[in-house]
Amino acid sequence: MLRRSLIPAVALSLTTLVAGCASPVQGGRPIAIGIESQYADVISQIAGPYVEVRAIETNPNTDPHQFEASPAVARAIASASLVVENGLGYDPWAARMIAAEPSARRKVIDVQRLLGLPAIANPHVWYDPGTMPAVAAAVAAALSSLQPAQAAYFQANVRKFDASLVPWTEALAAFKRRYPRTPVAVTEPVADELLTAAGCSILTPHSLQIAIMNGVDPAPQDVAAENALLREHRVKVLVYNRQVTSALTDSFLELARRSGIPVVGVYETLPAGYDYQSWMQAELAALVRAVSRGVSTETLGRGAAHP
Numbered sequence: 001m002l003r004r005s006l007i008p009a010v011a012l013s014l015t016t017l018v019a020g021c022a023s024p025v026q027g028g029r030p031i032a033i034g035i036e037s038q039y040a041d042v043i044s045q046i047a048g049p050y051v052e053v054r055a056i057e058t059n060p061n062t063d064p065h066q067f068e069a070s071p072a073v074a075r076a077i078a079s080a081s082l083v084v085e086n087g088l089g090y091d092p093w094a095a096r097m098i099a100a101e102p103s104a105r106r107k108v109i110d111v112q113r114l115l116g117l118p119a120i121a122n123p124h125v126w127y128d129p130g131t132m133p134a135v136a137a138a139v140a141a142a143l144s145s146l147q148p149a150q151a152a153y154f155q156a157n158v159r160k161f162d163a164s165l166v167p168w169t170e171a172l173a174a175f176k177r178r179y180p181r182t183p184v185a186v187t188e189p190v191a192d193e194l195l196t197a198a199g200c201s202i203l204t205p206h207s208l209q210i211a212i213m214n215g216v217d218p219a220p221q222d223v224a225a226e227n228a229l230l231r232e233h234r235v236k237v238l239v240y241n242r243q244v245t246s247a248l249t250d251s252f253l254e255l256a257r258r259s260g261i262p263v264v265g266v267y268e269t270l271p272a273g274y275d276y277q278s279w280m281q282a283e284l285a286a287l288v289r290a291v292s293r294g295v296s297t298e299t300l301g302r303g304a305a306h307p
Contacts, residue, residue, distance in 0.1 A: 030081035030146050032139075035094045037270040038126050038279070039084040039111075039135065045275070046139045046157045050150050051082075057091070060243060060269040069093045080106060082142050084135065087112025088123035107142040114138055124268065127283075128193035129169050132276060136161045168280050172197045175284065179291050185226060185235040185256075187249045188213045191266040194283060195239065203229055212249060223248070230255045237290040238263045242299060262290035265298040274300070 031052045034040025040055035047053055054076065057067055077083060077094070078101040085094040087110045098108055111125055114134055125131045140158045144151035176199030184200045186192065189209045195202055205225055211218035229235045230252065238256040240249070242265040256263050264286045270279055279300075286297035 030143075031076075031079055032082040032143070033076060033080045033084070035083065035085045035091045036126075038132075038276050039086070041270055041276050042132055042136055042161070043082070043084060043139050045161050046136055046154055047143055048153065048157060050147055050153070051143060054080075056094075057269060060267050060271045067091070067093070069097060073097065074101070077101060078103075081146055082107045082109070082139070084109045084111065084139065086110075086123060086125065088117060088119065088121055088125065090123040107145065109135065109138045109142060111135060122189045122192055124190045124193065126276070127191050127280075129165070129172065129197050131193075133162050133165065164277050165280075168277060168284065171281065171284055171288075175199065175288060175291075182237075182291055183229075183235045184237050184239055185229045185252075185261075186239040187252055188241045188244070190241045190268055191239055191283065194280070195287075198284065198287065203235055212246070218248070226252060227255060230259050230261050233259060233261065235261060237261065237287065239287075240265050240298070241268070242266065243268050257296075260294070262294050262296040263298050264290050264296070265300065267300070271300045 029050060029052045031054065032040075032043050032047060033054050033056060034043050035056050037055040037058040040053050040058075043051070044053045056069075056073055056076070074097050077097045083094070083098060083106065085091050085098070085108070087095075095110070098106070111131065112119075112121070115125065115131065117125070136158050140151075140154040143154050147154075172194075176197075180199050181201045182199070183203050184195055185204045186195070186202060186209060187204075189206075190213075192202060192209070205222040208218045208222035208226055211222070230238065238252065238261050240253055240256075240263050253263060255261075264283070266283055267279075270276065274282065282300055286300070289295040289297060
């Protein structure tokens with residue numbers, strides 16, 4: 001079994017986050033929960049001051065696949081009027097908690113079902129440019145049913161949100177035109193949807209990506225193929241999951257460094273100092289630096305929130 005080690009970090013305390021959540025309204029406002037912080041960020045952008053928004057998984061330095069929910073999380077979900085979960089096996093504990101506390105008033109947005117994705121789809125759907133516009137629209141519809149008087153406000157924020165994604169989608173199109181079929185290697189399929197939208201050619205065996213994502217030993221021939229991509233300079237960049245590491249992924253990282261292959265670190269959880277838009281733009285900008293100038297960006301610094 002491939003042993004995965006988590007990047008050291010201060011453990012997230014949910015007790016403070018969810019204390020006093022016995023009622024579905026906080027200070028006269030409905031409570032909305034994004035299981036992953038990127039969904040909570042989008043909810044906040046749509047809801048504005050009319051909803052109390054909280055996130056459960058917020059630490060960009062831990063493995064979200066191994067998150068263990070506490071009784072405090074269960075109480076938070078039981079108190080919520082709206083919950084957005086990822087689905088695709090990424091946060092299965094959330095669905096179990098929602099089912100354990102049924103409520104006719106609670107709105108639940110399962111992003112897998114929202115997008116009509118099969119169970120075998122890549123779970124890191126927020127890197128797909130089409131995902132968050134669909135989530136924002138669904139959030140606005142759910143909030144409008146909870147607070148009909150604010151429906152026009154929520155819909156206006158959806159339009160604002162969609163417009164704010166245009167610089168990112170235009171930059172993706174520009175990269176695709178300027179650097180068509182850029183060969184890349186990855187450790188996991190975390191940012192595969194972004195790389196595909198940018199027109200990149202992902203040369204890492206898919207079976208290797210899935211094995212590493214699931215924490216199992218990949219086939220030796222897949223490891224050899226990945227090493228050859230880096231050692232023989234057959235790729236322009238290595239895209240590396242910053243949140244989960246192992247001896248194997250560290251070996252790929254060190255080989256890339258020794259071979260002069262630039263590295264781009266990507267995240268599964270919204271990094272501190274970013275909102276969704278600025279996060280996606282920062283990851284793409286790092287890819288551009290790697291391909292155009294051979295510059296690595298292994299860790300995102302604190303970014304300014306999107307206006």
